[in-house]
Amino acid sequence: MKRSQQEDLPYALRDRRKVGPNDEFRFACTPDVPCFTRCCADINILLTPLDVLRLARSLGISTTDFLEEYTLIPITKDLHLPVAVLKMGDDPEKHCRFLGDQGCTVYDARPWSCRMYPLGMALPPARAGQEPEPIYFLFEDQFCEGHQQSQTWTPTSWRQNQGVNEREPLEEGFRKIVSHPWFIGGRQLDPRRIEMFHMACYDLDRFRKFVFDSSFLERFEVEKERVEQLRVDDEALLRFAYRWLRFALFSEPTIPVRKGVPRARRDS
Ligand code: SF4
Numbered sequence: 334m335k336r337s338q339q340e341d342l343p344y345a346l347r348d349r350r351k352v353g354p355n356d357e358f359r360f361a362c363t364p365d366v367p368c369f370t371r372c373c374a375d376i377n378i379l380l381t382p383l384d385v386l387r388l389a390r391s392l393g394i395s396t397t398d399f400l401e402e403y404t405l406i407p408i409t410k411d412l413h414l415p416v417a418v419l420k421m422g423d424d425p426e427k428h429c430r431f432l433g434d435q436g437c438t439v440y441d442a443r444p445w446s447c448r449m450y451p452l453g454m455a456l457p458p459a460r461a462g463q464e465p466e467p468i469y470f471l472f473e474d475q476f477c478e479g480h481q482q483s484q485t486w487t488p489t490s491w492r493q494n495q496g497v498n499e500r501e502p503l504e505e506g507f508r509k510i511v512s513h514p515w516f517i518g519g520r521q522l523d524p525r526r527i528e529m530f531h532m533a534c535y536d537l538d539r540f541r542k543f544v545f546d547s548s549f550l551e552r553f554e555v556e557k558e559r560v561e562q563l564r565v566d567d568e569a570l571l572r573f574a575y576r577w578l579r580f581a582l583f584s585e586p587t588i589p590v591r592k593g594v595p596r597a598r599r600d601s
């Protein structure tokens with residue numbers, strides 16, 4: 334039976350009001366609103382790899398320690414890949430652990446979802462050879478008084494204002510993996526590839542060790558200057574991780590294999 338467009342949406346976005354990229358909505362969020370920080374509790378914040386990287390660096394800890402201390406990996410039927418979620422505090426209201434007296438203590442590194450709120454975004458299911466256009470939704474939570482303010486935005490201007498657009502090249506690489514046409518028809522990755530996905534996307538410090546402390550560079554051709562960049566530049570390493578994942582998960586020719594490397598050693 335053909336699925337409806339509604340059924341294809343993530344559960345949290347069904348029944349929300351859709352807005353086009355240039356449709357106006359009223360919203361303002363400042364420390365003066367009576368509900369200030371009320372939204373920073375008991376919420377599901379899906380983290381992107383860039384969120385994990387920037388939060389870990391802003392806290393001065395490794396991505397491995399960040400994932401261990403601050404995230405959960407829930408298994409849901411909506412997600413075919415293990416996407417990390419921010420762990421809330423264990424106080425009765427389940428406040429975000431980054432919430433301080435004056436608001437968000439990691440504001441410059443706040444996650445993509447926190448920047449986008451009150452907007453949600455979904456991508457329609459991937460179709461081979463087509464770039465899906467994002468669909469925007471408005472969260473109109475009762476407790477949020479931001480919607481009663483007079484300032485107006487569109488999804489396009491809100492994204493720009495919240496610094497979402499400057500992150501886009503790195504966020505897009507992740508979205509292209511999780512919404513890859515390979516998954517059409519409900520195909521599932523095996524546990525070994527799921528672990529590759531988790532390491533390369535989220536645990537960048539472990540991925541760096543994998544690149545430099547294993548036989549990786551004997552198996553793949555990586556230009557000398559690029560190798561030196563990958564040692565020190567986190568965001569270049571994340572871009573490279575996406576390239577490698579497209580090779581390892583979907584067999585795309587995104588990284589050249591050195592001559593003479595047997596097939597069995599290429600993606601391990
Ligand atoms: S509830 Fe709405 S207006 Fe209040 S702080 Fe959160 S986002 Fe801002």
Ligand code: SF4
Nearest residue numbers: 373429431432437447
């Ligand atoms: S990361 Fe910051 S903005 Fe996001 S929920 Fe936590 S305190 Fe609020």
